[in-house]
Amino acid sequence: MEVILKNPLDMHLHLRDGDMLSLVAPLSSRTFSGGLIMPNLIPPVTSKEELISYRGRILEAIGDDNFTPYMTLFFKPTYTEEFLKDIRDNLTAIKLYPAGITTNSEGGLSGFDLDEIGDTLDVMSSLEIPLCIHGETNGFVMDREAEFGAIYELLASNFPNLKIIMEHITTRDSVELLDIYDNLYATITLHHLLITLDDVAGGMLNPHLFCKPIAKRYEDREALREVALSGHPKVMFGSDSAPHPQDAKEAHFCSAGVFTAPIALQLLTELFLENSNLDNLQKFISDNGQNIYKNLEFSPKEVVLEEREFTIPNRYGDVIPMFDGKKINFSIKEVR
């Protein structure tokens, strides 16, 4: 059996910089048409010069592949109208991190005071720049996303013309918000569709499945599956593929992030096929993202997957992927 996916998009992707960028960028650019590139470098991407130069390094790393990096800035409440107007045509979205909530987010926001951030959000609304949010508080780890729900509601209701993307949602509560606020959208990762906290820490501890937000309960995973598999128009695929070197994962103080980019299409095909929802995979993997973001540019690409056993490599360079060594049912046959 063959499955053809048209123009796959990864709307939440960490490509890093330097040697890591050279290693991982081709692993996305081979099969994806484009990706929303996260700005949490050290230091984060906060200026036009940095953004343009990072885009150039990404294009260099992908060589001849047809892949469009959709660039993002790291949210700062100091961004002015003049600054955002000037950079508008170079970016696709702005990513907001609460301070210290995840990898390289120390320069993030320390509170959601509308007096402090309102002007920037108003300008973003009028320039139609989507706001992507890592929605977690610094509360108890299993409750962080649920606690952040009140902030999503505050922002969605005060800035009704601002497109807000709840990144990598992991809970049933977040899924429910989608149908309450017109201007809330979401990305869902592959790993949160497949694993729960049991896989991370229920048996032997698996650092390669540790990420922010942490995988939750079975009922949360069920809600994520329902909304993704149904092709819900407000959700799209964002892998949150976040590579860290093996020694940063298999360590005291394991870094957060799961690396999935090169295996995402194969595993999504398996999941959607098992649930008889292959037609909706095209929506989840590309069409919904195009409708949500509007005007995403890319060169057409078709990925042909076939039902043939594939063993997930044990490593890509010094990065260990999710499910390393596991046999799965789909392989990539051709990209055209």
Ligand code: NCD
């Ligand atoms: C990401 C990373 O490593 O940059 N880590 C993660 O656990 N998801 C950052 C992020 O998206 O939170």
Ligand code: ZN
């Ligand atoms: Zn991320």
